[in-house]
Amino acid sequence: MDIFEFIVGMISVILALAIAQLFIGVSDLIQRRDRVKFFLPHSVWATVIFLIAFLHWWSLWTFKDLDWNFAMFFLQLAWPKPDVLRNHHLESARPGRGLT
Secondary structure, eight states, rough: OOOOHHHHHHHHHHHHHHHHHHHHHHHHHHHTTTTTOOOOHHHHHHHHHHHHHHHHHHGGGTTTTSSSOOHHHHHHHHHHHHHHHHHHHHOOSSTTTOOO
């Protein structure tokens, strides 16, 4: 395993957690569809967040030939954190799930 595979693996785990959190929130909304109204901006925002996470993962392939150092690794590791925070904010703002 070279350094690029290690870095992509680490970032992929973080992005997978972000996407899993998004899917869990969407499945909760589907299960509670009798008590929840459909809101188009929420659906669009959830789709955009998913696309941002996916495109971040997809764009990592362009860095495969770079000579990696700690600063580059740290910057690439810092990018998925807002994805996780956006997903948490999007999916926790419901009664019974943290923020109300």
